[in-house]
Amino acid sequence: MKKVWIVLLSLCMAVGMCACGKNDAVDDLPAQYTRLYGFETYNEFMSVRQVDYMGKYALCDDATYVKKGKSSVKLEISGSGYGDDKPGLMIDPKQIADGREDFSGAERIVFDVYNAQEEEKNCYFSATFATSGSPQPTRELTYVLRPQAWTRCVYDLDYEKLSLVYDFSQCTALYLRFDGVALGSPRPIFYLDEFLLKETDGVRKSFDVTLDENEFCGFEKDYQAYVNYVTSWGAGGAAIAPTMSINTDAQFVREGNRSLKLHIPSGTSQGANGVFVKFADKLIEKIDWQSMDETYTLAFDVYNDSDGPLFLSGTLTGTKGADKDDLWYEVVADTAPRTWTTCKLSLQALAEKFPPKKEGDPTAIERLQSFQINYMDFIGEDKDVYIDNIRFEKEEE
Numbered sequence: 081m082k083k084v085w086i087v088l089l090s091l092c093m094a095v096g097m098c099a100c101g102k103n104d105a106v107d108d109l110p111a112q113y114t115r116l117y118g119f120e121t122y123n124e125f126m127s128v129r130q131v132d133y134m135g136k137y138a139l140c141d142d143a144t145y146v147k148k149g150k151s152s153v154k155l156e157i158s159g160s161g162y163g164d165d166k167p168g169l170m171i172d173p174k175q176i177a178d179g180r181e182d183f184s185g186a187e188r189i190v191f192d193v194y195n196a197q198e199e200e201k202n203c204y205f206s207a208t209f210a211t212s213g214s215p216q217p218t219r220e221l222t223y224v225l226r227p228q229a230w231t232r233c234v235y236d237l238d239y240e241k242l243s244l245v246y247d248f249s250q251c252t253a254l255y256l257r258f259d260g261v262a263l264g265s266p267r268p269i270f271y272l273d274e275f276l277l278k279e280t281d282g283v284r285k286s287f288d289v290t291l292d293e294n295e296f297c298g299f300e301k302d303y304q305a306y307v308n309y310v311t312s313w314g315a316g317g318a319a320i321a322p323t324m325s326i327n328t329d330a331q332f333v334r335e336g337n338r339s340l341k342l343h344i345p346s347g348t349s350q351g352a353n354g355v356f357v358k359f360a361d362k363l364i365e366k367i368d369w370q371s372m373d374e375t376y377t378l379a380f381d382v383y384n385d386s387d388g389p390l391f392l393s394g395t396l397t398g399t400k401g402a403d404k405d406d407l408w409y410e411v412v413a414d415t416a417p418r419t420w421t422t423c424k425l426s427l428q429a430l431a432e433k434f435p436p437k438k439e440g441d442p443t444a445i446e447r448l449q450s451f452q453i454n455y456m457d458f459i460g461e462d463k464d465v466y467i468d469n470i471r472f473e474k475e476e477e
Contacts, residue, residue, distance in 0.1 A: 127175030133159030160260035168257030195225035210250035314353030347457030398447035
């Protein structure tokens with residue numbers, strides 16, 4: 081089954097605080113906050129469902145486990161999850177109220193969790209938003225829950241960075257997850273209350289995307305730290321997702337002062353799963369594909385800081401042709417250990433591989449839409465790989 085998810089660089093902030101006190105009036109809210117859930121009635125559960133064999137949930141009116149109002153929701157975790165996914169709850173915002181999926185003004189999500197165990201436990205939170213393709217989740221953050229106490233969990237949504245990839249007007253899901261429970265193990269109990277959303281009425285702006293002549297992405301500009309996201313394929317694809325960061329160590333920079341670092345975990349198989357490192361639509365939209373001709377090549381530099389080779393490639397993709405054929409042009413980089421390698425995708429070779437079927441059909445270059453970097457799983461040690469200076473080069477005639 082294809083696994084689709086996303087990783088971005090330094091986009092959100094998690095805050096955990098132990099909170100206690102009286103159960104305030106349920107309609108007493110800080111300025112700019114909207115209550116998504118107070119868990120006062122079962123009607124609120126119309127937009128909540130458990131995922132990946134969580135266990136069971138029910139309203140609780142024991143004041144010890146109520147943060148505000150008259151009740152909270154009691155969660156009993158009995159499942160181990162499914163595949164790479166942990167058990168938990170999924171909230172569908174559009175089911176809360178008409179138009180509630182619009183998070184255009186959203187700045188922060190806040191919720192309170194009571195950990196009824198005698199030891200610390202973790203919970204995990206992420207949101208899913210529409211993109212130009214399928215909906216994609218934001219970075220999942222971990223919260224440490226203190227034993228037998230309330231923890232306030234804060235998830236900040238940095239619009240300037242996140243909106244390079246995500247459409248904030250369409251939040252498709254919110255996920256709260258917990259660690260899975262092995263068969264026969266004690267079932268941990270948690271209580272959830274006060275699910276709040278902070279919104280602003282102010283004008284919000286994304287990063288201004290600018291490119292130099294013949295630049296695709298050089299990782300030198302500030303916004304370029306936030307233009308990459310990841311999807312994967314294969315049952316184990318999520319397990320080999322990279323940790324991405326901007327590198328400033330000159331040893332691993334081919335041009336300028338920065339490069340993109342991918343720390344890639346090893347897998348349990350060889351070539352059975354894969355990852356696509358993609359680029360934000362707002363960057364892709366700045367590329368003037370139509371100004372290119374067959375004398376251009378798209379090139380990028382790779383440094384493989386490991387002792388063994390890595391299957392890594394660059395791929396140009398585009399719209400379907402007249403006979404519904406996919407445009408997929410892939411070139412494998414020779415990523416030899418401890419050295420820089422340049423991978424080149426010739427637009428002339430692309431044009432020859434995907435010629436128009438008949439007069440009037442678009443050329444392969446006219447069909448171009450995007451570029452991505454791919455790699456496959458491997459057995460052995462984790463690898464650090466650096467990507468730099470993705471650019472267009474005009475070949476000498």
